[in-house]
Amino acid sequence: MKQTTYSSIFAILISLSLPSLANEPVSDPLPESYDLVKAGDKYITLMGNQVAVGDQAPQFKVVDEMFSPVSLSDFSNMPVLISVVPSLDTGVCSVQTKRFNEEAAKLGDNLTLLTISNDLPYAQKRFCKNENIEQLQVLSDSVWRDFGKKYGLLIKDMGLLTRAIFVIDATGKVTYKELVADISQHPDYDAALSALAAVKMADEKK
Secondary structure (H helix, E strand, C coil): CCCCHHHHHHHHHHHHHCCCCCCCCCCCCCCEEEEEEEECCEEEEEECCCCCCCCECCCCEEECCCCCEEEHHHHCCCCEEEEECCCCCCHHHHHHHHHHHHHHHHHCCCCEEEEEECCCHHHHHHHHHHHCCCCCEEEECCCCCHHHHHHCCEECCCCCECCEEEEECCCCEEEEEEECCECCCCCCHHHHHHHHHHHHHHHHHC
């Protein structure tokens, strides 16, 4: 009897993509930030290295809907907006993703818009199909948590990413960052889109 598709994918991930725990080196504890983001009236702890405007954007590895690795370097030499959400199955995250999908269609070529969450690729694929998300790429940090760690967005004891927006110019420099102060609130869409338009215009003038 044949295994299910999901079982086959998990088997491939375990045998090929994920390192053996017995051979995996012990890593240093991740830095923690305690007073940057609230959930309701309480601060949440973020794990990983905080990235600032002016920094060179850290490279990261996530996966697409087929569990194929995707890296920031895949979008080199063009402006990139990264919309980060805790889960596509929640109201604000859904609206955030649909808003940037709509805006992407107006922005033209030679730039990339990404949504990254820790939802499994199966759930992301279902969401994109149901909501007609076709203008931006939705990627998952659920396999390695590499993006969340390198950008300081991993919520301790939850395994989710906090809400944030980054704009990266064609040279790979972070030109805009919003770490949304309350995880239940929307980001500043207009500010993020203005920042993206500015780096796109600067790139086209070169």
